[in-house]
Amino acid sequence: MDDPRPPSHSPVVDAVVIGRNEGARLLACLAALQGQVRHVVYVDSGSTDGSVAAAAAAGAEVVRLDMSRPFTAARARNAGLAEVARRQPRAEFVQLLDGDCEMRSGWVARGLEAFAEDPGVVVVCGRRRERHPEVSVWNRLCDREWDTPAGEALACGGDALMRLGPVLAVGGYREELIAGEEPELCQRLRRAGGRILRIEAEMTWHDAAMTRFGQWWRRSRRAGHAFAEGAALHGVGPDRHWVAETRRALIWGLGVPLLALLAGLLHPAGFLILGLWPAQILRLWLRWREEGRAGLEAAVFTLLGKLPEALGVMEYHLGRLGGRRRGLIEYK
Structure with missing residues (x-):
């Protein structure tokens, strides 16, 4: 999923998508990235629903985790970041995305504007919305949970646009965490002098699919x-x-x-x-x-x-x- 390289003075964004057995949601996720990022790395964690083949057919580079080791989302994200750094040694920005999310049109441009306005910002995130809040009270609670104020923040969630260099400099995600790996990473980024910014912009649709x-x-x-x-x-x-x-x-x-x-x-x-x-x-x-x-x-x-x-x-x-x-x- 490589787009023509933009002019050298324009920043480019690569993407890391993680998932397991996301099916049609993964296809929608990858399709929404077309035209917004240069290259997509999809990290699969033991899917059995054809996700690996589907992602490859969609043009993503696929990294398959060794499932003999304990799986965490943090470990999958680190594998994707490492692959971006290997493939694109001068990569500056990376969009992290869960496979059950769909990035909104225009998000990358808005995020890059925020980075350009403040060089001290290392993570930019926007509004994540639940795709089907009408389905259940638990979906609505998710949508409400993500409706946080714009401005400088303590942490981001799983979907975020990041400066790759600072993230790698602090060691990436803590792989043993089974949850909460994003706020933990943001703690280390902030202690290293970086800032986390949430902006008033539509970022992603998420499909929690919580009905029970x-x-x-x-x-x-x-x-x-x-x-x-x-x-x-x-x-x-x-x-x-x-x-x-x-x-x-x-x-x-x-x-x-x-x-x-x-x-x-x-x-x-x-x-x-x-x-x-x-x-x-x-x-x-x-x-x-x-x-x-x-x-x-x-x-x-x-x-x-x-x-x-x-x-x-x-x-x-x-x-x-x-x-x-x-x-x-x-x-x-």
Whole structure:
């Protein structure tokens, strides 16, 4: 998927796409990159649905991960970055993209403008939207989660336009992380003097395809694991990376239920402690009531999500004590 080289003074962008068994979503992802990037590296992680052949037919260079080693998205992204650097030694910019996402027309140009305006910026991201928020409450929660303010940010998500040099200089992604690898990378980039910028521009459509409660539960559990590991790695830094998120998961997802149980065993009135849950839901809904139905959904599932998040936090720490690393927690 090589386009004619633009004039030498114009910056060019290469792309790294990662995926496994994304099917038609991968084809849409690769098609949307046509004309916006110079070259596409697709890193496949054990697909069995013909994704490798489809990506090659679409013109992407395919890198197949050795699945005898534990797979993580971070490892796949690093393999793609290494291939871009090998193939294009002078590559300056790289677009990272998940195979279930479709880049919006004009995004690369907007991102490059942001880089040109501020040489200190090392990562630019825009608005990621859920393609089918009408399908389920969990898809709508994803769409809301990604609607973050424009301006300087602490982190990006899986889709982002980056300066390749600074990313390689800090060692790329931390490959052992099963989730939260992008914020962790951004922590190191910022400590090296780089800046993360979110701009008011449409960047990607994403297809979470979450239609079942169990999918949302596993995704939230994975988030809890990421919070705990992120806090363990960078919690003592100036940003207190994910310390508050970890604390909230433990307080609401473990502390309140456990305290209510212990108090209830002493006296039935002790179970009234569980009333803190609806009170917290009400407090959150009042904060977000201008969002209408979306605000109510967010209030309910933000609190309910503390249960699987707390489970993820405990799994991380138990694994750490036992010297074991947790495998992937997948929701699709």
